[in-house]
Amino acid sequence: MIQADLLVHSAAQLLTVASPEGPKRGEEMGELGIIEDGAVAIKDGRIAMVGKTEELQGQVEAEEQIDASGRVVMPGFVDPHTHVVFAGSREGEFEQQIRGATYMEIMARRGGVMNTVRATREATLDELIAQSRKRLDTMLAYGTTTAEVKTGYGLDIENELKMLEAIRILDRTHPMDLVPTFLGARAVPDEYAGRPGEYLDFVIEEMLPRVTKEEWRTIWEKEMPPHRSLFFCDVYCEEGLFTVEEARRLLTAAKDLGLGLKIHADEFSSIGGAALAAELEVTSADHLVCTPPEEIELLAKTDTVAVLLPGTSFGLGRRAYANARAFISAGVPVALATDINPGTCWCESMQFIIALACRQMGMTPAEAISAATINAAHAIELGGEGGSLEVGKKADILILDIPNYSHLAYRFGVNLVKTVIKGGKVVKRSA
Numbered sequence: 001m002i003q004a005d006l007l008v009h010s011a012a013q014l015l016t017v018a019s020p021e022g023p024k025r026g027e028e029m030g031e032l033g034i035i036e037d038g039a040v041a042i043k044d045g046r047i048a049m050v051g052k053t054e055e056l057q058g059q060v061e062a063e064e065q066i067d068a069s070g071r072v073v074m075p076g077f078v079d080p081h082t083h084v085v086f087a088g089s090r091e092g093e094f095e096q097q098i099r100g101a102t103y104m105e106i107m108a109r110r111g112g113v114m115n116t117v118r119a120t121r122e123a124t125l126d127e128l129i130a131q132s133r134k135r136l137d138t139m140l141a142y143g144t145t146t147a148e149v150k151t152g153y154g155l156d157i158e159n160e161l162k163m164l165e166a167i168r169i170l171d172r173t174h175p176m177d178l179v180p181t182f183l184g185a186r187a188v189p190d191e192y193a194g195r196p197g198e199y200l201d202f203v204i205e206e207m208l209p210r211v212t213k214e215e216w217r218t219i220w221e222k223e224m225p226p227h228r229s230l231f232f233c234d235v236y237c238e239e240g241l242f243t244v245e246e247a248r249r250l251l252t253a254a255k256d257l258g259l260g261l262k263i264h265a266d267e268f269s270s271i272g273g274a275a276l277a278a279e280l281e282v283t284s285a286d287h288l289v290c291t292p293p294e295e296i297e298l299l300a301k302t303d304t305v306a307v308l309l310p311g312t313s314f315g316l317g318r319r320a321y322a323n324a325r326a327f328i329s330a331g332v333p334v335a336l337a338t339d340i341n342p343g344t345c346w347c348e349s350m351q352f353i354i355a356l357a358c359r360q361m362g363m364t365p366a367e368a369i370s371a372a373t374i375n376a377a378h379a380i381e382l383g384g385e386g387g388s389l390e391v392g393k394k395a396d397i398l399i400l401d402i403p404n405y406s407h408l409a410y411r412f413g414v415n416l417v418k419t420v421i422k423g424g425k426v427v428k429r430s431a
């Protein structure tokens with residue numbers, strides 16, 4: 001008999017989303033590794049065994065059992081692109097947008113993201129943590145067990161370090177695992193208005209060395225979930241923000257310091273951001289709403305994951321969504337994320353993102369689930385640690401009150417997740 005801490009059994013469908021060879025591409029994205037009448041055994045926070053209920057009940061002796069009859073059991077969602085640590089809110093700007101102002105116009109008037117920068121700079125570390133923790137609680141309740149979190153609302157050394165510290169403390173004190181990304185090149189702060197090149201020099205020469213200096217490295221290495229890169233560096237490559245040349249300069253410097261690379265590219269305009277992503281073989285290229293076909297082909301030749309953010313198009317009331325079908329048929333691994341942020345998409349729910357991806361980007365429910373779990377884990381270099389129910393991986397598991405996985409995409413606007421298991425511990429349980 002195998003001794004286990006917890007056995008979840010009798011699931012109508014257990015989705016392993018297994019993909020031992022790396023992220024899912026093309027038709028693999030539609031394969032969820034479904035086990036009917038499935039069960040999963042957990043020991044010491046990790047998955048000890050997965051299979052049919054009959055098989056596991058014959059071999060596993062568990063301290064606790066959960067009957068998942070009539071329900072779907074699947075891996076916890078991984079949200080690989082968030083700006084969830086921030087202070088304040090921007091509902092006034094939302095009203096301006098409804099009346100016709102565009103996001104880039106508001107930003108050009110030094111509103112938009114600059115309002116969040118001001119609020120985040122004014123907030124104490126404790127205030128920043130308290131405000132962000134509430135959002136993480138909601139994310140967890142909606143089934144997100146791991147998330148990437150970006151800085152980028154400090155835009156000076158003191159406040160970027162404050163954001164990193166907030167992410168670190170939240171990772172340690174909240175059940176979710178958080179993976180930090182340094183996004184000092186999110187925007188040009190007021191004090192550098194009109195001088196993006198000079199600000200970028202400052203980011204490369206002053207900020208990057210500070211955020212990666214030895215004492216921080218030691219802390220991250222000890223406390224963060226194990227992943228290949230120390231942490232990530234990201235840049236907003238977009239008309240009116242940073243050029244391809246500037247993005248290349250920053251990401252190359254970050255790579256030299258051992259950071260993993262990410263890029264915000266082609267959200268509103270195509271200026272070659274996706275081609276740069278392919279050139280540098282970044283871990284993920286994100287947004288990709290306007291990426292031309294020839295740059296999709298370039299990405300397909302690399303291991304870069306395309307992180308698509310339909311919640312942002314929805315949040316802005318745009319008709320333009322990323323062309324998920326083109327990425328999937330080219331063989332680019334596609335992931336989904338919320339992009340939760342106070343300007344364009346304050347949405348904690350990966351369930352809603354899946355529903356949107358199916359309607360606005362033509363993804364099938366199965367593809368969207370692969371994109372929100374295993375491929376999302378690969379987008380933050382945690383594909384070996386989570387994103388699927390495979391033996392040895394962290395036991396991050398959801399039980400949804402739905403009879404089959406299609407309901408996850410078909411129904412929207414409510415929380416279908418009843419039970420959340422994080423690292424083998426039940427952190428949410430409802431009837």
Ligand code: ZN
Nearest residue numbers: 081083264339
């Ligand atoms: Zn973003």
